[in-house]
Amino acid sequence: MYNLIRFIQKHHFVILFLALEVLCITLLTLTQSFHRQKRINTTNDLVGKVYATGTDIGDYFRLGKINRDLAEENAQLRRQLAVVTDTLESYTETVNKDTIYEFIPARVVNNTVNRPNNYLLIDKGKADGIEKDMGVISSDGIVGIVSDVSQHYASVMSLLHSYSTISVRFKNNGHLGILHWGTTNYRYGIIDDIPTHLLLQEGDTVVTSSYSFIFPENLLAGTVTELIQSPSGTLNKAKIRFATDFSTLKNVYVIHHTNKAELDALIKNQQQL
Amino acid sequence: MNRVLINIIRFVLLVVAQILVINHIRLGGYVHPYIYLIFVMLLPLNIPGWQLLLSGFGMGLVIDLFMGTLGMHAGATTLMAFCRPAIIRLVSGNLKFENVREPSINQMGFPWFLRYTLCMVTLHNFTLFMLEGFTFHLVGQALLRILLSVPVSMFLILLILYFFAPTKKRDRTPV
Incomplete structure (x- = not known):
């Protein structure tokens, strides 16, 4: 026993070092392993508050640009509204007045684009009606899906994540595809498994499909920049330029699908049959 | 001022600067400077070994909490703290610093400090990016990141230290 204590005293530096490293590796494997990618730590309210304060200070210097962006969006929405009100007048009797999507505005307080798996932190949480698996969009296009919620903040798995997949449709021919990141550049994503007969042009628009309950149909996802022919001549890939510029993301909207619980229950029943 | 207090203030300021300013630097996605x-x-x-290790671990852990990479920075920084005494011996060679309490550009000279920074930053970045690569199976990319990030980190660190180094006039006489 005495020898053991002397041994520990003599080598405490190395022993403590090894203990700390083992602790680090354990933490790393616990939080980064394939199925447990919950980010309990960054959705924690204290960390959220620090980031929010930092963003407040940063925003102060960017007020001009933020104002311009919002004004631009306002103008665009007004133009759309004008068209919509025109056409709507003739339909008001037939159209069901309940819309199934609600948009909750939120502000991005932290954001990364250059890691293998990227997340955003937004300043709305459970208290504002945010739940896990809600879609997040910006005024330009889709952004990601809520992955974790705390009382006042939520962490969003952005499209720039190795597990992000979004069901999309080519606007001009209606063909469906799965959009994922697949590159290391934050401006580009990939759509796999495109049949060879499908001829895509550069600049073709990609929008969200109606097969997802997370995003409404026809939201802009990006544009085709390149069709990558597969060497074996089977299925092609397309390189997509995201509509959203993730590096300058500031204001986003969280989408609340009011009938989602009902739909989920229905699908669950269907699978059990 | 109290040594401990100075180090605590330094700790807080560096965390804030790293999280809110430096982490927003994006040069092509490959450069990740750490100050x-x-x-x-x-x-x-003359800090006791266990304090050195725990300080390094604590610093890494706080950075990890903010970046959502629990264990990654803590592991790299603990290893760096562990190797610090050896690195100091290595870069000092025959030089002896009898009356110096903590490393500084003024007292050790610029060449010494450059070598010291190079060793520490390279070791840290290497461990960090290897831990990241180990988690995300992108080893080639990790190596490219190290090559690009080390010079930028070193430049920023030396710049900051140069700015905040006490001038010769205010130089405290060693106790």
Whole structure:
């Protein structure tokens, strides 16, 4: 026993070092392993508050640009509204007045684009009606899906994540595809498994499909920049330029699908049959 | 001022600067400068080993909490703290610093400090990016990141230290 204590005293530096490293590796494997990618730590309210304060200070210097962006969006929405009100007048009797999507505005307080798996932190949480698996969009296009919620903040798995997949449709021919990141550049994503007969042009628009309950149909996802022919001549890939510029993301909207619980229950029943 | 207090203030300022300013630097996605290493680099020379290790670990852990990479920075910084005494011996060679309490450009000279920064930053970045690569199976990319990030980190660290180094006039006489 005495020898053991002397041994520990003599080598405490190395022993403590090894203990700390083992602790680090354990933490790393616990939080980064394939199925447990919950980010309990960054959705924690204290960390959220620090980031929010930092963003407040940063925003102060960017007020001009933020104002311009919002004004631009306002103008665009007004133009759309004008068209919509025109056409709507003739339909008001037939159209069901309940819309199934609600948009909750939120502000991005932290954001990364250059890691293998990227997340955003937004300043709305459970208290504002945010739940896990809600879609997040910006005024330009889709952004990601809520992955974790705390009382006042939520962490969003952005499209720039190795597990992000979004069901999309080519606007001009209606063909469906799965959009994922697949590159290391934050401006580009990939759509796999495109049949060879499908001829895509550069600049073709990609929008969200109606097969997802997370995003409404026809939201802009990006544009085709390149069709990558597969060497074996089977299925092609397309390189997509995201509509959203993730590096300058500031204001986003969280989408609340009011009938989602009902739909989920229905699908669950269907699978059990 | 109290040594401990100085180090605590340094700790907080470096965390804030790293999280809110430096982490927003994006040069093509490959450059990730880390300046919080200054905290471990400037700890007193005669600090007991366990305090050195725990300081490094604590710094890494706080950075991890903010970046959502629990264990990654803590692991790299603990290893750096562990190797610090050996690195100091290595870069000092025959030089002896009898009356110096903590490493500084003024007292050790620029060449010494450059070598010291190079060793510490390279070791840290290498461990960090290897841990990241180990988690995300992108080893080639990790190597490219190290090559690009080390010079930028070193430049920033030396710049900051140069700015905040006490001038010759205010130089405290060693106790």
